[in-house]
Amino acid sequence: MFGHFAGAFLGRLSWSALPQDAITRGGAAMIVLGALGIVALITFTHRWKWLWKEWLTSQDPKRIGVMYIIVSVVMLLRGLGDVALLRAQQATSVGNSHGILDASHFQQIFSAHGTIMIFFVAMGFLFGLINLVLPLQLGARDVAFPFLNSTSFWLFFSGMALVNLSLVIGDFSAAGWLSYPPLSELKFSPTTGVDYWIWSLEISGVGSLLSGINFLVTILKMRAPGMTLKKMPMFAWSVMGSMTLVAFAFPILTVTLTLLALDRTIGTHFFTAGAGGNAMMYVNLIWAWGHPEVYILILPAFGIFSEIVPTFSRKPLFGYTSMVWAIWGIVLLSFTVWLHHFFTMGAGANVNAFFGIMTAVIAVPTGVKIFNWLFTMYRGRIRFATPMLWFMGFVVMFTIGGVAGVLLSVPAIDYQVHNSLFLVAHFHMMIISGVLFGYFAGLSYWFPKIFGFRLHEGLGKIAFWCWAIGFMLAFTPLYILGLMGATRRLDHYDASLGWQQLFIVAAIGVVFVLLGVVAQVLQLVLSIWQRDQRRDFTGDPWGGRTLEWSVPSPAPEYNFTIIPVVSARDQFWADKQAGKAAETKYEDILVPKNTGAGLIIAGFAFLVGFGMIWHIYWLALVGLLGIVATVVVRASDDEPEYILRAKEVEKIDNALRRRKQTV
């Protein structure tokens, strides 16, 4: 009787959902203690009110950006922790030894690693940087839809919370980061793991789609007067390309996940083995999102490099028009190549050949971009600050990884390296050197603009070298292992193959990467410690070229006291050359009021996800109704903004500028 009642009330949830073995318990304890630690810290320092007013309810894209990046960095640490476990397993689980993890645990960890790194590190970091920089670069005071922006962030946060909750209650998907059916169907994965995967991505995916539309509209409608599209900074162009892809690709992800969820919860047969289900359809759909996703992540990184190389070479970007065409070429082509992820699924020669050629064609615009960056350096005056080091590392590794990619694009070659560690080495090389190095470069470049002080250069350089060396050590062996016939995702292999030495080298590489992370954490702590010596009073610490460097650091909430008028591509550089001083005129500014509605919506979305995962349907319904109610209440608010009076603006601006003069 009680069991029946509990079943209706708690769905699949019971005490057995708590972790049962030592390693999971350790992970769960870390998550719970970490969360409790943060709560305790805030409580004892009486920071709840401050946190709520200044951060959690903030509509300022710069604050939202900072929150995105904090979450991403924490998730990066979790993702790297997963890597340490994976590589430790592979370095020890050989022959008679079975290492530290059992197979299903190992499989959960690599599934979580991929999911977290792509969705909650890369995507979060990306949206964070866009929030920090885009409005400033466009000469705008805000994004087009500030409230939507905060809602997107909180949906991302909910998704992240669900993934991490799976460590404590239930389990995570063991079917890989893209959870191919039939393995991810209920028959083969009966626990809640795949459901956690589905619902965390459903929720954060909706956030991503809303962000994409938001930034697209921001670029199209909010540019400063005079900034025609062809006078837009390259980072803004790259974001426009990337967000166009978000708008077209993320709906595919949402629908695909929904179909899989229907299979798992109400017994439909979209992707099941048998009964008319077709798993190949899933593989097609997921990659129709998945391949553009790669370019969603990497185009803005290209954009960041297109800002950094000119600044540190003290020259304008070489071949602006080519760069723009290259971006849009990549955007278009990225939707024509998804089949190269499964040349081995038995498509005919004509289909494989078509997708192989389209894939190789993407190398053309990418190559053009590399040449243009190199010729931006040509006849420049290059300073090798940390962001520039990340760029140089990127060129070396991205070229090697790209060449491996061209090999993979030939179907007849792909048959031999698909699903092997060669492939793993290739895409990590693209994503880490392309995406992550780009974002690190961007963060150290724009950090002073957001926080008002610079990061420690020496530690930044040490971090770069640790990452670069660790990265080569971690992935060069994988290329060789792949050619030796090692498939990805192996939790055990025979001693006679002689792979262990290479796996150990790869594990040492991870240690170097972790040292790099330690250097980055130290860099941050030390820089905060010494922030008074490191203040940037000029607003232009690097000799920048675009509008974000024309305002004081840290940039005030309203960004610009008066909206700038643009007549050149590198407007700020042109102004500096002409010796034009910043105008001091003040006007009333409309600023969005803080609101917790985004957070509340995401909280209800979390309930929907949790309810669906554990089959607690009443909870899911409560969540859904809660979302609708919050949206209605919020939409009936007729005054979502307040006026910051010119006098007030003058006071803030003077304070920022006076500080500048006292130096």
Next chain:
Amino acid sequence: MKKRAKIWLGLILVIGIAVLAGWYLHHHLVAVLQPAGQVGRKERNLIAFCAALSLLVIIPVFTMLGIFAWRYRESNVRAKYSPELEGNNLAETIWWLIPTALIGIIAVITWRSSYAMDPFKHLEANKPTLHVQVVALDWKWLFIYPNEKVASVNEVAVPVGTPVDFEITSDTVMTSFWAPQLGGQMYAMPGMTTHLNLEADTVGKYGGVAANISGKGFAGMKFTVKAMPTADFTAWLRSTKRTSRVLNAASYAELARPSENVRPSYYGAVDTSLYDTIIMNYMMPSVTQTNTGKAI
């Protein structure tokens, strides 16, 4: 002095790593680069050719990066500085065209090799093609010789110099059939048949694996390809036929139950309709096939 020491140290490090890597590769099997059949050999040659072609990109990019970074460093005030230089139509045209030309070559290679090396196509040879049906199970490989009417688990014997048409399906989740020294791989999917045409031309034992994650026992889902002279193969068939075990619906159901790290075993007789039955089971919706286990 300090600079010189650094250069020497770097040089020693590079040579050391190269020697170590060379020693390692010399003592270990690099399956994809040491093929034992015509398909694998063609694939290896393609890899080598495309890798060599890519040096045409890597060398100029790395050289330019090194030279530009060194020559135009801030402290080198003698180098020319052109703060207004923002493009050059001729130069840009050149580097739109060079990658296009290279990719043009790759495109031709891709097109031709995709047809020539279509895994579904029978290999050209003097001898008739041997048919082997492959069924991926949790977590082992079943090989059925429909014409010879024998079957084996996790071991497949083939005569050298004879083309083999592997007809592949899965009676569980999707995975991938890969024997790297023979060449290529192909997905094994429930309810589907795919083909992989391979040939071994050197006598030997070659490893094969499931290359796509398929659940708990995935890492142990391995098989051995035994390539033997035709006479030995005939002998192998004869001895296998003497095995008393018969592969029929009942013994198949027994085999299909999940098991891990399965040792090779043999069936002396086979119900030849089995492979088609396995696939057809997925074609008809039946109560046992529903996802949630509930009848609809």
